[in-house]
Amino acid sequence: MSATKQPQKRAEKATTAPDAPPAGDNTQTPENVPQKASIAALVQPDAQGILKGSNLEQEWKLAEMMVKSGMLPKQYDTPAKVITAKQFAIELGVPPLTALRQIAVINGRPQLYGDLPLGLVRRSGLLDSMKEYFLDDKGQEVCQENKNLTAEVEGAVCVIKRKNEAGREFFWTSKDDQLAGISGYETHKKYKRTMYMYRARSMALKSVFSDVLNGVAICEYDSNTLPIDDAGCPVASTAEVKQDIEESMTPEKREKIHAITEQIKSLQKDDPRCTDARIVQIMNEEMGSTDPMHASWAQLESLHRRIDKMLEAVNV
Numbered sequence: 402m403s404a405t406k407q408p409q410k411r412a413e414k415a416t417t418a419p420d421a422p423p424a425g426d427n428t429q430t431p432e433n434v435p436q437k438a439s440i441a442a443l444v445q446p447d448a449q450g451i452l453k454g455s456n457l458e459q460e461w462k463l464a465e466m467m468v469k470s471g472m473l474p475k476q477y478d479t480p481a482k483v484i485t486a487k488q489f490a491i492e493l494g495v496p497p498l499t500a501l502r503q504i505a506v507i508n509g510r511p512q513l514y515g516d517l518p519l520g521l522v523r524r525s526g527l528l529d530s531m532k533e534y535f536l537d538d539k540g541q542e543v544c545q546e547n548k549n550l551t552a553e554v555e556g557a558v559c560v561i562k563r564k565n566e567a568g569r570e571f572f573w574t575s576k577d578d579q580l581a582g583i584s585g586y587e588t589h590k591k592y593k594r595t596m597y598m599y600r601a602r603s604m605a606l607k608s609v610f611s612d613v614l615n616g617v618a619i620c621e622y623d624s625n626t627l628p629i630d631d632a633g634c635p636v637a638s639t640a641e642v643k644q645d646i647e648e649s650m651t652p653e654k655r656e657k658i659h660a661i662t663e664q665i666k667s668l669q670k671d672d673p674r675c676t677d678a679r680i681v682q683i684m685n686e687e688m689g690s691t692d693p694m695h696a697s698w699a700q701l702e703s704l705h706r707r708i709d710k711m712l713e714a715v716n717v
Contacts, residue, residue, distance in 0.1 A: 467483055489511050490504070521614060525610070525613045554597065556577075566609075569609060573597050607619065665680055687704040
């Protein structure tokens with residue numbers, strides 16, 4: 402009798418838990434994680450105390466928690482944006498919350514700002530020395546010794562030296578602002594000293610430590626803005642930056658950008674080889690970006706001439 406009932410017991414056991422994991426297997430998978438499992442049970446801190454999920458679902462839940470906390474900059478308002486920013490931070494070796502505080506997104510481009518670029522360079526161990534100072538209208542260093550602390554600042558200098566290399570000097574002045582067509586920006590008017598300093602510093606860091614920064618844009622230099630408020634949080638949205646640029650543009654520059662836009666439309670119409678990707682490549686080569694509003698007058702002239710030549714070649 403026991404022999405005839407034993408198969409029935411095995412069959413009953415099989416029907417009660419057909420998908421149960423093997424005995425002793427405690428691996429959590431989407432199938433066997435309890436539906437009511439909390440984020441605390443799923444996400445565990447690493448050795449540095451940083452919370453990390455072991456899969457995309459857990460990372461998403463963690464990102465949702467961060468968004469709901471209300472402690473992130475306003476631009477990070479979805480889990481997808483938080484996760485993308487964290488991936489960007491991993492490439493730079495930056496802790497995730499530090500990255501979320503000091504990476505601004507301008508025109509769809511993640512950009513470093515504030516003291517983060519310098520922090521990355523210092524952490525690399527490759528910086529030998531650095532000195533920064535302001536210049537007055539006579540080209541003298543603004544300092545107590547020169548008795549010119551209240552003088553009008555006309556520029557900034559960054560002297561930087563990488564280990565085992567010669568020192569280099571970088572500067573940015575009011576004349577550079579005028580040549581770049583950015584002297585009328587509201588940010589430059591309000592934070593004149595700060596923008597001079599950050600632009601000189603950014604030039605130095607991008608030139609001498611390009612390998613450390615991975616070629617990532619620096620907000621104060623590449624987007625001509627200082628996206629922080631009194632609490633040190635990014636406040637400049639894409640629309641605000643664009644409005645600031647548009648309001649400070651001269652009629653001549655606005656007309657030049659319109660002419661280039663029409664040129665590109667004609668070129669793409671006449672030459673099927675001139676794809677969007679090709680136009681993007683040309684604009685990056687001539688201006689260093691795909692947004693003409695950020696370009697200097699000289700860069701716009703160069704782009705204009707190049708497109709003109711391409712149009713002539715097509716129409717010959």
